[in-house]
Amino acid sequence: xxEWWEDFFDADYHRLWGQWTxxxxxxxxxxxxxxLLGLKEGSRILDAPCGYGRIARxxxxxxxxxxxxxxxxxxxxxxxxxxxxIDKDKLGYRxxxxxxxxxxxxxxxxxNVYSSLGYGSEDGDISILSTLRKAxxxxxxxxxxxxHRDAASVHFAxxxxxxxxxxxxxLMVEEPIFDPIRGRVETTWYxxxxxxxxxxxxxxxxxxxxxxxxxxxxxxxxxxxxxRGCSVESFRLEATDMGGRIGLLAERPE
Numbered sequence: 001x002x003e004w005w006e007d008f009f010d011a012d013y014h015r016l017w018g019q020w021t022x023x024x025x026x027x028x029x030x031x032x033x034x035x036l037l038g039l040k041e042g043s044r045i046l047d048a049p050c051g052y053g054r055i056a057r058x059x060x061x062x063x064x065x066x067x068x069x070x071x072x073x074x075x076x077x078x079x080x081x082x083x084x085x086i087d088k089d090k091l092g093y094r095x096x097x098x099x100x101x102x103x104x105x106x107x108x109x110x111x112n113v114y115s116s117l118g119y120g121s122e123d124g125d126i127s128i129l130s131t132l133r134k135a136x137x138x139x140x141x142x143x144x145x146x147x148h149r150d151a152a153s154v155h156f157a158x159x160x161x162x163x164x165x166x167x168x169x170x171l172m173v174e175e176p177i178f179d180p181i182r183g184r185v186e187t188t189w190y191x192x193x194x195x196x197x198x199x200x201x202x203x204x205x206x207x208x209x210x211x212x213x214x215x216x217x218x219x220x221x222x223x224x225x226x227x228r229g230c231s232v233e234s235f236r237l238e239a240t241d242m243g244g245r246i247g248l249l250a251e252r253p254e
Contacts, residue, residue: 026058099131168193225248
């Protein structure tokens with residue numbers, strides 16, 4: 001049986017969801033990641049999954065050596081098309097299922113950005129995090145940035161139908177159904193705009209901050225700190241957005 005994420009990340013995803021993560025947001029996130037992980041020119045970074053290279057490319061432009069890994073051939077092709085003049089020894093891309101170990105290791109840091117956990121089972125997520133741990137050198141750092149249950153619950157409680165208009169005029173409407181017992185949201189996005197209409201569905205496990213830290217520790221990491229998304233600001237479960245997106249910094253023990 002085909003899992004939903006196997007064909008979700010296609011050209012429509014790049015075109016539509018890419019408008020939610022424009023240049024200003026990307027620049028701010030890359031700066032935050034650079035500072036949080038203490039990166040410098042020559043640092044070896046694993047971006048997994050990397051999507052269409054939104055974070056991988058600017059990290060390489062800063063002088064890091066980056067390997068981007070993803071399961072979507074469509075997004076990897078887009079990443080290659082947008083690599084610019086960066087040499088392949090500084091920025092490489094690989095198709096791989098992160099639930100299985102990589103051949104490469106010895107990375108200084110690994111990043112998992114933009115809600116890439118919770119697609120399948122909890123065991124599957126631990127396997128993904130274990131792959132990242134094994135790819136790091138002893139003492140290497142991992143940074144996981146994602147949505148979390150408290151923020152998502154508040155977001156969904158405001159309305160059962162959530163809409164927004166993208167920069168190109170496309171209207172996107174999301175219809176989520178949250179199951180608080182299973183901790184999963186079954187959601188469908190509908191869109192209509194100058195380049196046509198369509199829909200995509202997904203099923204996501206929404207972990208609490210406590211559960212996310214537990215996953216990291218079960219995968220063999222030592223938790224260090226929690227942040228507001230990809231920033232150095234500390235994560236606090238407060239305000240109307242319940243802290244917003246969460247970024248977790250952890251290390252592979254020596």
